[in-house]
Amino acid sequence: MWSRPGQMERRKVALKVFYLGWMYEGFAKQKRTRQTVEGHLHYAILKAKLTPSIESSEYSRGGRTDTGVCAYGQVVSLLLRTRKTEKGQTEIPYTLAINRHLPRSIRVLSWAYVPASFSARFSCKHRVYRYYLPQGSLDVASMRRGASLFVGKHCFRHFCVKSKEDERYERTVDRAEILSSGEGMCVFEVVSRGFLYRQVRCMAGILLLVGEGKRQPEYIAELLSLSAAEKKPGYQPAPPQNLVLYDCVYDGVCFETAPAECERLGRDLAEEHLEKQVEEAVLRGSVEYLGGLCGGV
């Protein structure tokens, strides 16, 4: 658990990371752009001098998220400098130290000591995603029926974008539900140990067709039972901006939250939410105004 004497003492830590992904080119660091969440996160960790390099830190991420996707509870793990000795010193305030170097739309919410063998990717028991759908005239009852058909062990070959040739497509979905979030919004929540590339957006895309009455709920069962030989049906994955990596769940990891930091983020988010509410109302008003002007648009 400790590094060699004389070197920076490091300990494996998991960080819970929040981000509004709308303005970033996805989570995973890329060579061709600096505008990734992970890029900012690594920069901040290095700036805070918590590790001499990311490469030497056994870094691992709970999930990858596409361009435009948000996360409330992304998790990464890595070796971080530690102050904790047998003498019972208090630990470096990790959240504070890292957040200082992050843009406002990316925040470390909490941290936890984890065993040396821990990996944010491989130790993850469940990933929870939420997909936000404006209810409008969607048939929610049919969507609920459709969503329930995803639950269980299935071949999701026709609910993903192929990423590797030899991939195995079997996945177990533990929960798939349509929740109502008030204010005319419904939320598709799906829980599984692991997902294929773009799987949630594909599931949401088909649920949207079901909600619009363009497909019957049972079509989902049909797609899940299609054989490998059969062609993937033509439909679009739902857009990324509505998707949130809601949480990554681990056994026996107890995240610590810095209350002051948490309160500050709560205030910032509440403020940003108010601004967004106003923008939403101004746009709603403009649609109504235009309807009056043009005779029912």
Next chain:
Amino acid sequence: MWSRPGQMERRKVALKVFYLGWMYEGFAKQKRTRQTVEGHLHYAILKAKLTPSIESSEYSRGGRTDTGVCAYGQVVSLLLRTRKTEKGQTEIPYTLAINRHLPRSIRVLSWAYVPASFSARFSCKHRVYRYYLPQGSLDVASMRRGASLFVGKHCFRHFCVKSKEDERYERTVDRAEILSSGEGMCVFEVVSRGFLYRQVRCMAGILLLVGEGKRQPEYIAELLSLSAAEKKPGYQPAPPQNLVLYDCVYDGVCFETAPAECERLGRDLAEEHLEKQVEEAVLRGSVEYLGGLCGGV
């Protein structure tokens, strides 16, 4: 009404202009920035070759709006090239021609022939503003009572930011109401022939204090009756992003709308509204998530 033979034939036209002002540095053109609504509008009118210059076009605007303020129904008037002759040719499709050269967030909604003496500024009978306020825990009944006190002829010296030394502060407010717009939003609508600089934002700022219980509604009557000698009380004008110039009203002006153009804008706005609804829901969700994490933020 007609220009000299041999020149471009022009006729006085009023244009109704919509814009989402959040990303612009106000309506009025400025030398130091290109990011004003009027700057874009003038550029588009010149690009569409509807006048050889703005300076020669008797240009006038219905209202000035601050940085960040939106408008559903701003109006400008100016001499524009015309095709209409005695032979009953159809007119140049002004809205289409100008919109082609505008960013998506600025649109000409409709146009009207107006008399040669018409001025968008001086011919305006009423300006209608709407200020959007997230209801939250605001005391709407008190705000209604407060708003009603603005109606009538008053000295608004303490409800504006001084712009000229010798200004006269008397204005008549024809209507001042708190409307409910659904989805937890209330709207302060105020109608007057003319407003002082930042008057609506000052009125909204005080109404907000009333709604928060920090002032009694009657405080508004007090402020309206303060003499010139008395110091302006310390309060902030409400922020600009919530303000919309809802309409400019004229006698006997009949705006023509291009149905195809109107339909397209309706679709664009409805789409943008959906996106904003999702962002609002994701932020609302994040506030809830954080509340759970930190124990009731």
